Amino acid sequence: IAGITQAPTSQILAAGRRMTLRCTQDMRHNAMYWYRQDLGLGLRLIHYSNTAGTTGKGEVPDGYSVSRANTDDFPLTLASAVPSQTSVYFCASSDREFNEQFFGPGTRLTVL
Amino acid sequence: GQNIDQPTEMTATEGAIVQINCTYQTSGFNGLFWYQQHAGEAPTFLSYNVLDGLEEKGRFSSFLSRSKGYSYLLLKELQMKDSASYLCAVRDSGYALNFGKGTSLLVTP
Numbered sequence: 001i002a003g004i005t006q007a008p009t010s011q012i013l014a015a016g017r018r019m020t021l022r023c024t025q026d027m028r029h030n031a032m033y034w035y036r037q038d039l040g041l042g043l044r045l046i047h048y049s050n051t052a053g054t055t056g057k058g059e060v061p062d063g064y065s066v067s068r069a070n071t072d073d074f075p076l077t078l079a080s081a082v083p084s085q086t087s088v089y090f091c092a093s094s095d096r097e098f099n100e101q102f103f104g105p106g107t108r109l110t111v112l
Numbered sequence: 113g114q115n116i117d118q119p120t121e122m123t124a125t126e127g128a129i130v131q132i133n134c135t136y137q138t139s140g141f142n143g144l145f146w147y148q149q150h151a152g153e154a155p156t157f158l159s160y161n162v163l164d165g166l167e168e169k170g171r172f173s174s175f176l177s178r179s180k181g182y183s184y185l186l187l188k189e190l191q192m193k194d195s196a197s198y199l200c201a202v203r204d205s206g207y208a209l210n211f212g213k214g215t216s217l218l219v220t221p
Contacts, residue, residue, distance in 0.1 A: 031207040042213035043155070043199065050207055058208060090154060094207055099143055099162075101209060103154035 002026060004104035006091050012110045013081050021076045021107050023091030031094045032074040033058075033101065034066060036087040043090065049074055081111045114138050116212035118200050123218045124190055132185045132215045134200030145209060146174050146185045147199040155199055159185070187217075195219045 004025045013019050025032065034046040035058075045058030049068040063085060065077045074093075078085055091104040115137040124130040136144070143162040147155035161167055161176035161183060173186040187194055197216050201209040 033208060035211075040213065043201075043211040045208050045210070048206075048208045056206075056208075059210075096207075099145070099160050099203075100157045101145075103156070105154050 004091055004093055004102055006089075006104040006107050008107060009105070010108040010110075012112065013078075015081055015083060015111055017081050019078045019081055019109070021078075021089055021091075021109070023074045023076070023104060024072050025074075025091075025093045025102070025104075026072065027093060027095070027102065028071060029093035029095045029102070030071070031096070032068065033092045033094075034064070034074070034076045035090045035092065036060065036085075037090060037106075038087050046076065046089075081109075083111045085109065086111045114202070114204070114210040116200055116202055116210060118198075118212045118215045120213070121216045121218070123220060124187075126190055126192060126219055126221055128190050129186065129188050130190060130217065132187075132198050132200075132217065134183045134185070134212060136181050136183070136200070136202050136212075138181075138202050138204045138210065140204035141178060142203045142205060144174075144176055144183050145201040145203070146172075146183075147201065149197045149199060149214070151196070158198075190219050192219050192221070 007022045033048045035043045047066040092101040094101045118134045146158040149155040159174035197214040200212040
């Protein structure tokens, strides 16, 4: 593979359930990010990681957690999903030396 | 705080030129990015400006004025496939980006 992959592509989830969205990159990028995109609100940063072993909160972190055990993987967990977390979730990565962020294909999540 | 403004929608004719403006007020500045996003797809990188002036890349150009907190994306020789959302994003510090809400561009025949 080349680039960023996300799984699942889409998911319908009952409120209250736990869900982990997966993100893997093979570009050896140091920094990784999770965004949610909602109609009329644009892309908003949930959490980020500048390097393996470190994470930080973005604009809308409540209800989400992340971990960065290694360079390649950056999972996003919803501990107890709520309908307001219905959104399209994008994972992205960037290298310290370059400026461009590469985006994964996205996960469309519906919480009922 | 972050405040990034761009028009919600624009319409232009195939073959024409269109300019999409972006104004920003951020707590710091470490570069401005433009991304293109087709419906149902991921954003893809178009351009990056960190110094004042114009950056040209084929049919697309991007301009930055840091003192005015202003940028524009210029698309020349518009094609139907240019119909998409165009996202302005500012990096204030670190590596994370702050995105505007995007401009939906419709190119008509």
